[in-house]
Amino acid sequence: MSAAVPTAADHPGARGLVTRHRLRWWETLPWIIGLGIYFAFPDYLGFGAELLAMILFALSLDLALGYAGIVTLGHAAFFGAGAYTVGMLAFYEIWTEPITSLLLAALVAAIIGFLSGLVLLRTRGLTLLMLTLCTMALLQEAANMARAYTGGFDGLPDLAIAPVFGVFEFNPLYANTQYLYSLGVLLVCFIFVRTLIYSPFGQSLTGIRENLLRMHAIGSPVRRRLVICYTISAALAGIAGGLSAQINAFVNLSALDLDRAATVFIVLILGGYGRLYGAFVGAVAYLALEHFLAKIYPTAWQLGLGLLLVMIALFARNGILGIGEALWQRYGARRKTP
Amino acid sequence: MSEPRLETKALSRNFGALRAVQNIDFKLEAGARHALIGPNGAGKTTFINLLTGVLPPSQGRVLLAGRDITGKGQAERVKLGVARTFQINRLFRGLSVLENVSIAVAERKGVAWSMLYPVGRRADVIAESIELLETLKLADIAGHRISELPYGRQRLVELAITLALRPEVLLLDEPAAGVPSAESHIILDAIEALPLDIAVLIIEHDMDVVFRFAKHVTVMVSGAVFASGTPRDIESNPQVRAVYLGQAGQRTGHA
Numbered sequence: 001m002s003a004a005v006p007t008a009a010d011h012p013g014a015r016g017l018v019t020r021h022r023l024r025w026w027e028t029l030p031w032i033i034g035l036g037i038y039f040a041f042p043d044y045l046g047f048g049a050e051l052l053a054m055i056l057f058a059l060s061l062d063l064a065l066g067y068a069g070i071v072t073l074g075h076a077a078f079f080g081a082g083a084y085t086v087g088m089l090a091f092y093e094i095w096t097e098p099i100t101s102l103l104l105a106a107l108v109a110a111i112i113g114f115l116s117g118l119v120l121l122r123t124r125g126l127t128l129l130m131l132t133l134c135t136m137a138l139l140q141e142a143a144n145m146a147r148a149y150t151g152g153f154d155g156l157p158d159l160a161i162a163p164v165f166g167v168f169e170f171n172p173l174y175a176n177t178q179y180l181y182s183l184g185v186l187l188v189c190f191i192f193v194r195t196l197i198y199s200p201f202g203q204s205l206t207g208i209r210e211n212l213l214r215m216h217a218i219g220s221p222v223r224r225r226l227v228i229c230y231t232i233s234a235a236l237a238g239i240a241g242g243l244s245a246q247i248n249a250f251v252n253l254s255a256l257d258l259d260r261a262a263t264v265f266i267v268l269i270l271g272g273y274g275r276l277y278g279a280f281v282g283a284v285a286y287l288a289l290e291h292f293l294a295k296i297y298p299t300a301w302q303l304g305l306g307l308l309l310v311m312i313a314l315f316a317r318n319g320i321l322g323i324g325e326a327l328w329q330r331y332g333a334r335r336k337t338p
Numbered sequence: 339m340s341e342p343r344l345e346t347k348a349l350s351r352n353f354g355a356l357r358a359v360q361n362i363d364f365k366l367e368a369g370a371r372h373a374l375i376g377p378n379g380a381g382k383t384t385f386i387n388l389l390t391g392v393l394p395p396s397q398g399r400v401l402l403a404g405r406d407i408t409g410k411g412q413a414e415r416v417k418l419g420v421a422r423t424f425q426i427n428r429l430f431r432g433l434s435v436l437e438n439v440s441i442a443v444a445e446r447k448g449v450a451w452s453m454l455y456p457v458g459r460r461a462d463v464i465a466e467s468i469e470l471l472e473t474l475k476l477a478d479i480a481g482h483r484i485s486e487l488p489y490g491r492q493r494l495v496e497l498a499i500t501l502a503l504r505p506e507v508l509l510l511d512e513p514a515a516g517v518p519s520a521e522s523h524i525i526l527d528a529i530e531a532l533p534l535d536i537a538v539l540i541i542e543h544d545m546d547v548v549f550r551f552a553k554h555v556t557v558m559v560s561g562a563v564f565a566s567g568t569p570r571d572i573e574s575n576p577q578v579r580a581v582y583l584g585q586a587g588q589r590t591g592h593a
Contacts, residue, residue, distance in 0.1 A: 011477065011480065013479070013481045014436060015481065016481045017457060017464065195453070195454055195456070198456040198457060199456060199457065200452050200457050201450060202453070203437065203440070203450075204444065207441045210431060210432055210433060211428050211430050213428050214424075214428040217421075217424070219412065219414075219416025220413065221413055
């Protein structure tokens, strides 16, 4: 049997695994759309940059929650750590170069992620959820108390960010630079996450999510791997926070808020977790819902969002992308098979 | 190589007042085909958990090829060549058969930390996984998701994942449990075809399987070794018949 098969990679059963990391045509769509928005809606680029930062934040959560199954409600801790790193460096004019600032934001968030992960990831489920929440609350209170450095409740306004590559200035009125810069940062981070999840490391994270006992039984160093995943996820959240501070030119305590952690959680659930593109779909859907519902019911738009979430939890556990996949399997795939 | 592959010395484990495993001296020789039988609650699975390092013993020692591994954790023992299957499937249900096996292969080869290179391009991992699936006659369903497979095939994947670790000592916890009798032959064939250099300890309730497969049988009752010997000795031992075979003999086609 094996004599008829030239190499294992050509084995029909191996096709799925051998080809799944290859780029598919539709994967270019988000970036084409992203560039299209730049030209089509020049008045909404500030809002657009905000959206891109949210996508990046949701993507960081997807790595921990969607792939490794680490249930966390405290991811804003790392977003805030990144935002305050960029904010304090810029506000006190210690360092204002944007790209290296983001790297420093990633580093600070990663250190916090690593240290807290060492302790937190000994627990699972509800305990883990509460501890992530506590970590975030502690960090927020620390930022509040260190008023002399963080500006306390008022935060740090009017951050001066140096031009990107020393050329492209951040203009507070026209967010062209902010938008393209955010798109670039998101693209680089996305390529990294995409590479990661298709790697053996990413596969082992999926294994931990799918069956923890089995991973122990095949000799996997489960906890070490979770801590590293959590650290990487924290670093990405830190970049998202730093990016958000740069494009808004300010940072305050809301960067460390439960509200923010809950929002990114909702975004990911809405879009579909563990799916790479759930962050994109979820962030767009969330902001669109917010926009339209707030127009129809200005006082109670969150009621609509809540109802939608209940529907998703009951009928579409895999979010909007999950619905799309199910429809594709039912109608699209059938047309293809002879 | 007169040393046993795996040996326990006065191994005990208590859960509170319950003495689940009592003072067991056990030897698994190289290339052994050894069955562990006993009524439900005799401590067989606890014994396996002590061998694999899932549980620490209350007393006693575990030796692998003469080397004391009592203090070593599960992951270390796997690296040293002790692997197990579970009584109830523990598979990555949402993933394909090939992925299930390749996760174990990647872990054994030590590439599971590699982050920047897709699994699909690790030709060595894929080739080894496919080869293993071919020996177990699973290659034609390599792309199928576990949750789509009949239970018998799932049990076979359970075995495949364990074999991907290239164990020297293989502990099979009721490998055919829950498999409909129409399918059970695929499991039994696979177990009979295991390489002879692997020492196999099998927990099994089905006496037909035990007598077909095992060269040596140990009977556990209430956490202690009750009898030990060749299948023929055990079968003709009146005490064993009284406590165990009597009940088992009544069951035919145990599922």
